[in-house]
Amino acid sequence: MPEYTLMYFNAQGRGELIRWLFAHAGIEYNDERIEMEEWPERKPDIPGGKLPVLMVDGKPLVQSVAIARYVAKEAGLVPEDNLDAAYCDALVDTCSEMMHQYMTLMFKVEDDDEKQRLFEEEFFPNHMEPFMKRLNHRLEDKEWFITDDMTWADVAIGRSLSQILAQFPDCLEHYPNVASLVEKVCELPAIKEWIDNRPETSF
Ligand SMILES: N[C@@H](CCC(=O)N[C@@H](CS)C(=O)NCC(=O)O)C(=O)O
Structure with a gap:
């Protein structure tokens, strides 16, 4: 090693x-x-x-x-199948783009009320909600996003959303499938x- x-x-x-x-x-x-x-x-x-x-x-x-x-x-945690591996890459890249927007917002202002306002009025509707809708839908009939087993894309989503949840605990209230995936990843021993x-x- x-x-x-x-x-x-x-x-x-x-x-x-x-x-x-x-x-x-x-x-x-x-x-x-x-x-x-x-x-x-x-x-x-x-x-x-x-x-x-x-x-x-x-x-x-x-x-x-x-x-x-x-x-x-x-x-x-990277699928053998080339296309599945590419789907993982795409999900991780989309997640990174969302986190870039999130961190930009977090550094933009210091005041907590202003952070909350920007989160609710700018970040959530424009950068998070459309993505969460798609993710929640994808988990309707499957346990993990890409394959039957957990991939690094699941870990990436779990890690990023857990950071946002720590600051905005209600942000996944309408996306229960996504919320339970995040919980499952965070509970891995x-x-x-x-x-x-x-x-x-x-x-
Ligand atoms: N695309 C690069 C971006 C790296 C990047 O911008 N890192 C920032 C911290 S998150 C940095 O090093 N900033 C300090 C600097 O640019 O001097 C990556 O994903 O690793």
Whole structure:
């Protein structure tokens, strides 16, 4: 097994899905968290100048989704079938786009009431609701999104929506199938242990 160091900020963000996948796979890694204050000094030495970076036996792998897909493959969470694997990619990309909109909104304002207003009036109707409707419908007659077994796309949805739920607990009230998938992913023993013991961060 290679030696892994995941370098990311002391936050969930683009690093957290990778951490969940490592946890679920039971793969040991060094979870290196770079504080914002050290970043200007560290950035010039980081390949590509952005985080996350996964060092695999000292060699860098960049881009969060590529890293997550690699760890998912190691964990057996990428379907063998080429088209099913592509459906996973599409779902993960759609989820990443939604999270980008969400994080942009969260950083846009500080005031909690204003966050709530932007969530209800902008983010939810434009970026979350149409996606949740489709996801909920897809789970009408199946347990997981892509195949009969859990894939990394299910983990990606579970991890992203659990972060939004922590801030906006009612956001899935009309999407019970999605809510129960999120719960199922969060209750997987190794993922639950990670959530219960991970460093506390503000986002
Ligand atoms: N497409 C890249 C984006 C990486 C990215 O923008 N990382 C941000 C943190 S989430 C970053 O490193 N920001 C600091 C900087 O650009 O100096 C990925 O998914 O890994």
